[in-house]
Amino acid sequence: xxTKRPLREPVREEAxxxxxxxxxxxxxxxxxxxxxxxxxxxxxxxxxxxxxAAGNGDRSENADYLYGKRRLRQIDSRxxxxxxxxxxxxxxxxxxxRPRSAATRVFFGATVTYKDAVGPNMSSRSSASMRxxxxxxxxxxxxxxxxx
Amino acid sequence: xxxxxxxxxxxxxxxxxxxxxxxxxVYAPIPMDPFREPPGAESKPKVEGP
Numbered sequence: 612x613x614t615k616r617p618l619r620e621p622v623r624e625e626a627x628x629x630x631x632x633x634x635x636x637x638x639x640x641x642x643x644x645x646x647x648x649x650x651x652x653x654x655x656x657x658x659x660x661x662x663x664a665a666g667n668g669d670r671s672e673n674a675d676y677l678y679g680k681r682r683l684r685q686i687d688s689r690x691x692x693x694x695x696x697x698x699x700x701x702x703x704x705x706x707x708x709r710p711r712s713a714a715t716r717v718f719f720g721a722t723v724t725y726k727d728a729v730g731p732n733m734s735s736r737s738s739a740s741m742r743x744x745x746x747x748x749x750x751x752x753x754x755x756x757x758x759x
Numbered sequence: 760x761x762x763x764x765x766x767x768x769x770x771x772x773x774x775x776x777x778x779x780x781x782x783x784x785v786y787a788p789i790p791m792d793p794f795r796e797p798p799g800a801e802s803k804p805k806v807e808g809p
Contacts, residue, residue, distance in 0.1 A: 637791040644794035648802075656802035682801070706788045716763045717784050724783040745789065 632699040633719040633748055639700050646693040649686055657682050719748050 634642070657679055664675035705720030717723055762768050762781045770777040796803060 635789055635791065637789070637793075641791065641794045648794065648796060652802040653800055656800075660801060705786045707786075709786065714786060715784055716761050717781070718761070720786060720789065722785050722787055722789070723781060726780040726782055727777050 630699065631701045632696050633703050634696075634700045635720060636702055636704055639697070639702055642693055642697055642700070646690065646697065649690050649693070654683070654686050654690075657686060 660675060661679035661683060664670075664673050664679055667673060667675075670676045703719050705722075762784075764781055764783055766781045768779050768781065770779055
């Protein structure tokens with residue numbers, strides 16, 4: 612007689628260090644707009660298509676159902692990502708006034724004029740190609756420190 | 760980054776290492792496009808063909 616296997620416990624991930632998500636007010640607004648669009652308009656529309664397709668019978672060869680379900684998974688994943696980014700957001704307004712010592716040093720949101728072997732360039736936030744206008748705060752260029 | 764004008768910084772990019780001289784640092788609004796609905800969104804009204 613077969614014995615019933617115990618149910619496996621869900622594997623919980625270790626909580627990693629929460630990184631601050633520095634973001635401009637316009638950037639946060641953009642994330643919130645996308646989150647609202649996905650949650651209130653796109654997801655209900657896809658759910659409607661999936662429920663209509665499910666009502667048509669055989670789901671295994673039903674493209675509307677299969678692709679709708681896949682799209683739902685993508686939307687849910689994106690919603691989770693956006694929720695995390697919005698929750699971890701620390702709004703930094705580049706235009707806000709700051710002390711003189713901080714106003715002349717490069718922090719998040721700074722627009723930097725620099726000179727390389729080719730000539731002067733301008734970059735805000737700073738990536739591998741320094742011709743870019745904007746670069747991610749986590750990129751190599753944004754983590755530069757002065758040579759000693 | 761914490762560099763200030765006059766500092767020289769080393770950018771170690773995958774391709775090569777560049778040396779950059781920081782000339783000026785200012786804080787100004789960064790232009791950003793607002794969120795736009797993607798063209799293939801399911802929630803967009805479908806346009807019937809001719």
